[in-house]
Amino acid sequence: MTWTNWAGSQRCAPLAVEHPDDEHSLSQVVKVAAVAGQTVKAVGTGHSFTDCACTDGRMVVLDRYARVIEVDEVNQRVTVQAGITIAELNAELARRGLAMANLGDIAYQTISGAIATATHGTGIELGGIATQVVGMTIVTGDGSVVRCSADEEPETFHAARVGVGAMGLVSTVTLQCVPAFNLHVVERGERLDSLLEHLDDDVRDNDHFEFFWVPHTGGALTKRNNRTDEPERPRGRAREFFDDYLSENIAFGALCRVGRRFPKAIPRLNHVTVGGSAGKDYIERSDKVFASPRLIHFHEMEYSIPRAAAPDALRELRAFINRSGLKISFPVEVRFTAADDIPLSTAYGEERCYIAVHVYRGMLWEQYFRGVEAIMKAVGGRPHWGKMHYRTAADLAPVYPEWDRFQAVRARLDPDGRFANQYTDRVLGPINVL
């Protein structure tokens, strides 16, 4: 069997593929592998662009381990099996009048895949999805099950929330939710230069602010999503279909295909993208606003940098694209999050800006991504664990102040490297058992 990720850029041939449906069978997979000296790797829905989920050992697919286990309505907490997708989770929460405080822009991923790579959305007062985790159970390298939270095994909990797949098999996750809420969406086109002038105000004044700069143009599409007590004022099915499928997927996909065939036309096509994006103003339930469908396949790199470095880094990125002669059809996505205290979170220690660059499937990405990486690395950038990058453990360790603390917990939970793969070998390095 050959496994392939969503982007089609990573492939592997696992020794065996397991579909456990309870914690006992999850633990048995690890125990059997331990006896045979094999490695084990859990995979979510393969939405990472890196080889983080690849394995030539036993692959654990969690599609039969994807239910809600418990809902604590008083404390607004929900405990789920690791394989539940964010879409399934959102639907369950909505039925109970609850929601996640913040989410990324798709809902296809599993909860365990999302937290393993520090998946995030946007909102300067809010952290990534892993910051919403208040408890976990983890199957460790010898197959035993560890329960952890701020009160129980706190050191394990502290480090394992963003585990990059190297801290064991996450079995269950307890999430702190919030009462369901609506978001007022305002989207419109603006000039990049004036946006960068008042960036701090936009980031501070909106619950969820992000924008997409369209390369080769001075234009950007801004999204300001703010909490509201007003009832839903949806776009209507026809408008939703036009925005989410026709405009953002079918029409944009057609422009990308033309650009792939005739790269010199990309700057002109990008002006069509900027000009064709209609403004939006509507109110909908938060989870429907956060995530939208993605039918176009692409490759992506995303860097987290200190928030204050964002305007200059974006100007430098624009200068690099102009200088390089590269023709880039995909908009550059810019988001913001609060600081957190999770050792391998890309937002550890300070408010961060996230800059994501994309290349349409079938086009070359290396020159672009290496150029962007150089700019972001120079300002203390940390790459998204699930998106393309060229960094290694040696140059990642200095940008994570609690790197050694993470490694100490990793060595305790997985002394024999049961959960290692080529990706963890490259980006986390060997396990140092003291």
Ligand SMILES: Cc1cc2nc3c(=O)[nH]c(=O)nc-3n(C[C@H](O)[C@H](O)[C@H](O)COP(=O)(O)OP(=O)(O)OC[C@H]3O[C@@H](n4cnc5c(N)ncnc54)[C@H](O)[C@@H]3O)c2cc1C
């Ligand atoms: C179209 C698209 C849009 C995206 N949008 C965003 C976004 O808005 N924000 C953002 O931050 N990211 C985004 N991403 C990246 C994505 O959220 C992450 O790559 C995420 O990790 C994918 O989850 P998954 O379930 O597919 O996990 P996979 O990619 O299958 O696995 C990711 C990692 O998690 C590990 N893992 C999975 N389950 C377990 C488990 N039970 N125990 C231990 N380890 C486990 C895997 O071994 C692997 O190391 C996007 C990706 C795509 C393709």
